[in-house]
Amino acid sequence: MFLVVLDSARHFSFLKLRPCFTVGKPHKTLLGERQKTQGRRMFGVVFPNRSFPMDISSFTQIDTFHWVLDMNTFVGESYHQIGDMCIFLLNNFTLPPDKALAVYVQSPGSPFVFCGAVTLQRPSAVLSLIWPEPGGQMQLTAPDSAAPSAKIGVSVEDLVALPSLDVAAEKKIERMALKVGENLFNFMQSFCGVDGSKLVVPMDILDRWFKKFQEKAKRDSDFLKER
Known part of the structure; x- marks a missing residue:
């Protein structure tokens, strides 16, 4: 069991995150008396190689739809070393399909950044935690108040309002595409010549690059991954 402390100002910043429904007016579909009881055991999380399974009681519940885990109670200032989190639903009937x-x-001091989501159709997921750079809001903290800490927020939201269920996976694809493009550019640059205002490359440059690219991939399948 973790003790999580969150000041009122931080509550407000989290609640402002995505106003997809009005806090304080429970959704009738979501919150019957039975579902309120189920909400107490709605989800669990595991930090691979870092923790045992943790249930919702490890989080501070802000309201019906929002929970926060203060990373100071978990790893302190080394929060950025926590790169993955497995989150899973504990009961299929807790979350409506939409x-x-x-x-x-x-x-x-930074705003909250979306990392991904789970749904009734996707009841568990291992999400990459992409921590943003600490922000300038840190200096707005009152002198006698505790220093702001890193946090993980969990909230119930409309499925259609979310950009993607796995943001990290999309970002990895984007980064890999950029690395492939950079590899091609560097290869072509080493063979190009100048003809007036134009750069000239051999006609078979793409075939030569692709062959070399395949050979490199066979030797080291991880060469496109971030080191």
């Missing part, structure tokens, strides 16, 4: 359980991360 809702999602969204995960956000916040570095000290």
